[in-house]
Amino acid sequence: xxxxxxxxLDVPETKEPETAAPADKPKKKGxxxxxxxxxxxxxxxxxxFGVWWxxxxxxxxxxxxxxxxxxxxxATWMKIAExxxxxxxxxxxxxxxxxxxxxxxxxxxxxxxxxxxxxxEQAPSDLAFANAALxxxxxxxxxxxxxxxxxxxxxxGMMARxxxxxxxxxxxxxxxxxxxxxxxTGAAVRAALVAEAADRLGVPAxxxxxxxxxxxxxRSGKSLRYGELAAGAAERSLASDPxxxxxxxxxxxxQPVARRDxxxxxxxxxxxxxxxxxxxxxxxxxxxxxxxxxxxxxxxxAPALAVKGVEKVVKLDDAVIVVAKGYWxxxxxxxxxxxxxTDGGHAAVSTPAIYAAQGKLIAGGKADNEGGEGxxxxxxxxxxxxxxxxxxxxxxxxxxxxxxxALTGHxxxxxxxxxGGMQDPLSTRTKAAKAAGLSVDDVIFTPMIMGGGxxxxxxxLVEIIDQVALLAKQVPYPVKLVWSREEELRHGTYRPQSxxxxxxxxxxxxxxxxxxDYAQSGSAEGxxxxxxxxxxxxxxxxxxxxxxxxxxxxxxxxxQLGFYTESFMDELAAAAGADPYEFRRKHLxxxxxxxxxxxxxxxxxxxxxxxxxxxxxGIAIVESFGTIVAxxxxxxxxxxxxxxxxxxxxxxxxxxxxxxxNAEAQIMGGLIMGLSSAMGEAVTLDKGAVVExxxxxxxxxKLADAPPQIDVHFIESGAKxxxxxxxxxxxxxxxxxxxLAAATGKRIRNLPxxxxxxx
Amino acid sequence: MxxxxxxxxxxxxxxxxxxxxxxxxxxxxxxxxxxxxxxGIAACGACSVHVDGAVTxxxxxxxxxxxxxxxxxxxxxKAADGTLHxxxxxxIDAQVPQCGYCQSGQIMAAVAxxxxxxxxxxxxxxEAMTNICRCGTYPRIRKAILAATGAAATxxxxxx
Numbered sequence: 001x002x003x004x005x006x007x008x009l010d011v012p013e014t015k016e017p018e019t020a021a022p023a024d025k026p027k028k029k030g031x032x033x034x035x036x037x038x039x040x041x042x043x044x045x046x047x048x049f050g051v052w053w054x055x056x057x058x059x060x061x062x063x064x065x066x067x068x069x070x071x072x073x074x075a076t077w078m079k080i081a082e083x084x085x086x087x088x089x090x091x092x093x094x095x096x097x098x099x100x101x102x103x104x105x106x107x108x109x110x111x112x113x114x115x116x117x118x119x120x121e122q123a124p125s126d127l128a129f130a131n132a133a134l135x136x137x138x139x140x141x142x143x144x145x146x147x148x149x150x151x152x153x154x155x156x157g158m159m160a161r162x163x164x165x166x167x168x169x170x171x172x173x174x175x176x177x178x179x180x181x182x183x184x185t186g187a188a189v190r191a192a193l194v195a196e197a198a199d200r201l202g203v204p205a206x207x208x209x210x211x212x213x214x215x216x217x218x219r220s221g222k223s224l225r226y227g228e229l230a231a232g233a234a235e236r237s238l239a240s241d242p243x244x245x246x247x248x249x250x251x252x253x254x255q256p257v258a259r260r261d262x263x264x265x266x267x268x269x270x271x272x273x274x275x276x277x278x279x280x281x282x283x284x285x286x287x288x289x290x291x292x293x294x295x296x297x298x299x300x301x302a303p304a305l306a307v308k309g310v311e312k313v314v315k316l317d318d319a320v321i322v323v324a325k326g327y328w329x330x331x332x333x334x335x336x337x338x339x340x341x342t343d344g345g346h347a348a349v350s351t352p353a354i355y356a357a358q359g360k361l362i363a364g365g366k367a368d369n370e371g372g373e374g375x376x377x378x379x380x381x382x383x384x385x386x387x388x389x390x391x392x393x394x395x396x397x398x399x400x401x402x403x404x405x406a407l408t409g410h411x412x413x414x415x416x417x418x419x420g421g422m423q424d425p426l427s428t429r430t431k432a433a434k435a436a437g438l439s440v441d442d443v444i445f446t447p448m449i450m451g452g453g454x455x456x457x458x459x460x461l462v463e464i465i466d467q468v469a470l471l472a473k474q475v476p477y478p479v480k481l482v483w484s485r486e487e488e489l490r491h492g493t494y495r496p497q498s499x500x501x502x503x504x505x506x507x508x509x510x511x512x513x514x515x516x517d518y519a520q521s522g523s524a525e526g527x528x529x530x531x532x533x534x535x536x537x538x539x540x541x542x543x544x545x546x547x548x549x550x551x552x553x554x555x556x557x558x559x560q561l562g563f564y565t566e567s568f569m570d571e572l573a574a575a576a577g578a579d580p581y582e583f584r585r586k587h588l589x590x591x592x593x594x595x596x597x598x599x600x601x602x603x604x605x606x607x608x609x610x611x612x613x614x615x616x617x618g619i620a621i622v623e624s625f626g627t628i629v630a631x632x633x634x635x636x637x638x639x640x641x642x643x644x645x646x647x648x649x650x651x652x653x654x655x656x657x658x659x660x661x662n663a664e665a666q667i668m669g670g671l672i673m674g675l676s677s678a679m680g681e682a683v684t685l686d687k688g689a690v691v692e693x694x695x696x697x698x699x700x701x702k703l704a705d706a707p708p709q710i711d712v713h714f715i716e717s718g719a720k721x722x723x724x725x726x727x728x729x730x731x732x733x734x735x736x737x738x739x740l741a742a743a744t745g746k747r748i749r750n751l752p753x754x755x756x757x758x759x
Numbered sequence: 760m761x762x763x764x765x766x767x768x769x770x771x772x773x774x775x776x777x778x779x780x781x782x783x784x785x786x787x788x789x790x791x792x793x794x795x796x797x798x799g800i801a802a803c804g805a806c807s808v809h810v811d812g813a814v815t816x817x818x819x820x821x822x823x824x825x826x827x828x829x830x831x832x833x834x835x836x837k838a839a840d841g842t843l844h845x846x847x848x849x850x851i852d853a854q855v856p857q858c859g860y861c862q863s864g865q866i867m868a869a870v871a872x873x874x875x876x877x878x879x880x881x882x883x884x885x886e887a888m889t890n891i892c893r894c895g896t897y898p899r900i901r902k903a904i905l906a907a908t909g910a911a912a913t914x915x916x917x918x919x
Contacts (some may be wrong), residue, residue, distance in 0.1 A: 095858050096856070096857035096858030096859065096894050097857065098857070099901065108893050258851070258854060259854060261856075261859070262851055262854060262855075262856050262859070263849075263851060264859075264863060265856040265859030265862050266843070266847040266850045266855075266856065266859075266866060267793070267833060267834070267836070267837060267847060268791075268792070268793020268794070268832065268833035268834045268863050269793065269834075271792065271861060272792075274792075274795075274796065274797075275786075275792035277790065277792075283787065308776060309776070325787075326779075326783055326785070326787035326788070327783050327786070327787060328776070328779045328780065328783040329774075329776070331799075400890070400893050401858070401860075401893060402795070402797050402803070402860040402861045402891065402894075403795070403797075403860045404796065404856065405856070438839055449859075450858060451795070451858050451859070451860025451861075452858040452860060452893050452894060453858075455891070482796075484799060485797065485798040485799055485800075513910055547809065662854070662855055665854065665857060665896070665899065666857075668895060668896075668898055668899075669857060669894045669895035670895070671895070672895030672897060673893070673894075673895050676895075693800075694798050694800050694802060695797075695798050695800070695802035695803050695891060696800060696802050700803075700891045700893060701895075702886045702888075702889055702890075702891060702897075703884070703885065703889070703890075703892075703897040703900060703901065704885035704886070704888070706891070706895065706897040706898070706900060707898070708881065708898065709898050709901075709902075710898055719778070722801055755809070
């Protein structure tokens with residue numbers, strides 16, 4: 001990758017699909033997640049670093065950045081102050097998913113810290129705080145468990161710094177950072193505190209107990225606070241493989257602890273990136289080429305400069321920026337301009353044209369990637385097989401984070417200072433440095449609270465970083481660039497538009513073969529597991545790239561693959577004359593976690609009990625990011641033909657629920673976002689440009705249309721911890737489509753539902 | 760031109776163009792950033808404030824229309840001694856916010872609803888709470904509104 005900070009560890013570009021794209025098609029970047037995976041595989045092989053501060057230079061740097069007077073650092077993850085305050089540093093940003101509180105719970109539990117003395121803060125955007133645990137967690141998903149297990153922590157830490165890794169994505173915070181980093185650190189520091197206390201009290205460590213940030217020697221009645229022990233304990237080396245608590249010993253993990261960030265979010269005091277301000281700061285707003293890949297041809301600056309409060313017009317290759325004393329004059333100035341942009345040769349790109357090209361690609365039969373096993377063609381050809389075929393379509397989707405992009409930059413004394421919210425603080429610096437022609441060390445980034453993200457804030461795909469880097473170098477004052485909602489909606493990194501053809505064979509009430517052919521930019525192989533036990537399966541990816549930049553959108557490829565597979569399961573059930581729940585159940589291993597999740601959601605939703613005429617239930621089950629979620633939606637159709645969701649149930653097996661209160665919120669939110677997208681959301685293209693402009697024509701589900709209450713139930717299987725931020729979303733759209741088919745007899749194969757109701 | 764009005768009980772005079780939306784006067788001129796920018800076309804409600812007691816989407820109300828009026832923002836809901844408004848407290852108790860960006864507006868809309876009708880029915884909540892929340896906190900918003908008014912969960916929500 002061009003922005004790989006270690007050129008000697010060059011990471012290959014993900015394979016770009018061949019398309020009929022015109023000559024000046026901008027170079028696309030792959031999805032961050034995929035870049036990371038490809039990178040990691042290559043980086044296996046040497047270096048020194050670990051979760052602990054074994055590298056003295058890293059230790060010095062981390063200490064300098066976080067450890068103050070009266071405080072003692074133990075690892076990049078935490079410090080203890082002499083007044084007993086424990087500060088946990090999260091290498092993940094928290095954009096509403098609640099992982100900061102949950103990560104704190106995990107460390108504090110193993111540490112036996114008093115929860116009211118634990119603070120959770122964002123780790124500084126510095127290489128010393130690169131996330132080794134995350135690298136370690138993702139490894140088995142790409143190189144396999146065996147290879148990953150052979151790598152020492154040192155190598156993994158080096159990998160994290162080389163990437164550089166401070167990413168939030170893949171529902172990874174709890175399952176990787178929490179399990180690998182936070183719990184181990186808490187346990188190791190606890191052991192160091194106990195060892196220190198044993199020496200100070202002159203008693204064996206085995207006679208000491210810990211609770212509420214105090215080490216106690218019961219026999220003598222003596223005790224020492226963590227704050228008293230911190231200085232000495234911090235000089236001790238930490239065990240690399242400390243003994244972790246067993247489930248029955250947990251005090252904080254699994255508890256519905258209140259989130260620490262919430263009080264500041266109900267009184268207006270939380271400062272988001274868009275709220276940041278500095279003395280003498282100016283505010284700017286931008287219009288980029290309406291057609292992705294287009295360039296700025298010309299613009300007469302005069303009309304903007306005539307607006308009171310406007311100070312400067314800045315031209316970029318593909319955009320024009322107006323700088324003013326505030327957002328409103330900047331916006332008025334921008335609206336007064338009539339910039340001319342090229343269409344980059346993409347004038348023929350449209351939503352129907354993309355679907356047509358994708359259909360043609362599949363018909364051509366030349367797949368880029370194939371998963372599955374068994375001989376599907378033989379099964380399709382069997383004499384008594386009943387064949388079912390269907391085509392499904394899903395549109396581009398906008399993230400619609402509620403806070404439009406905003407980033408403040410100040411170029412001063414050769415250094416670029418940035419303030420804002422990104423999903424990966426470290427690579428934000430890398431990207432800005434490249435755009436501004438600076439070394440990474442000369443870019444200082446302060447991560448701020450984010451008003452949502454859902455996959456939109458991976459720095460590699462965020463143009464505002466480059467825009468601010470270029471803008472800040474041209475003005476003597478600090479400048480905050482704010483995107484309008486229109487800019488945000490029309491220059492997204494969308495969930496890809498995708499088309500699929502599915503074919504299944506049913507014999508004696510069971511599936512004998514299933515083929516899923518889908519055309520879109522990226523492949524879902526290795527990302528979305530196929531959960532059913534079938535004699536023959538084939539899932540073929542046909543790479544198609546439009547002029548848009550496709551990005552990860554909450555739960556990534558599991559959204560569309562989940563919709564295709566779980567809708568089609570109902571079609572196959574109908575062909576077999578079977579009940580959709582019983583039919584799924586039949587194709588899942590009897591004692592599997594999947595079967596238990598499915599049974600539980602059927603039980604809780606009263607599956608099979610009678611419903612009023614015109615009301616239907618739909619069921620769907622999808623596994624993503626290590627978590628299995630089954631959902632049931634009960635829905636009907638209103639007089640105007642639009643669907644109405646009445647009730648919803650979700651059953652989740654994520655292994656262990658660290659904070660049930662927050663996990664419930666994540667599942668409910670994912671389910672609602674899934675319903676919202678299925679119901680009305682679509683980014684469409686005409687002449688290469690996005691048609692929709694704002695929330696008036698890109699409708700987000702509102703309270704009245706969301707299920708009034710969602711029954712969320714967790715199965716504490718104790719299996720490997722899975723993610724929680726994303727997996728609640730994928731089952732929602734097929735469950736809705738299945739419910740509507742049950743209610744009306746009409747199968748919905750194209751999303752969004754409302755576009756079809758209108759058609 | 761200078762336009763005078765009150766914000767959270769305090770008289771202010773703002774020197775800004777008459778067409779400047781109240782939202783940007785609050786954020787850029789008065790430095791009160793609790794009121795959020797979401798869409799600029801009164802479609803999402805992130806910028807909701809009260810103007811003379813009525814819930815108003817401040818991104819679409821020009822400063823000229825605010826002259827002489829009383830504006831209340833999220834920063835003005837707390838009592839003088841810092842005690843949270845019962846709706847703010849209910850929001851914490853029900854752990855409503857996720858990213859939190861829309862919640863200032865949601866709370867302002869909920870306070871206006873409760874001030875208008877006392878204990879709202881589910882149908883009144885459906886009708887009044889039209890602000891967008893991308894995180895999908897709606898079930899907890901409903902729960903918090905009912906809790907703030909002392910109402911138990913109603914029959915409509917009794918399924919779970």
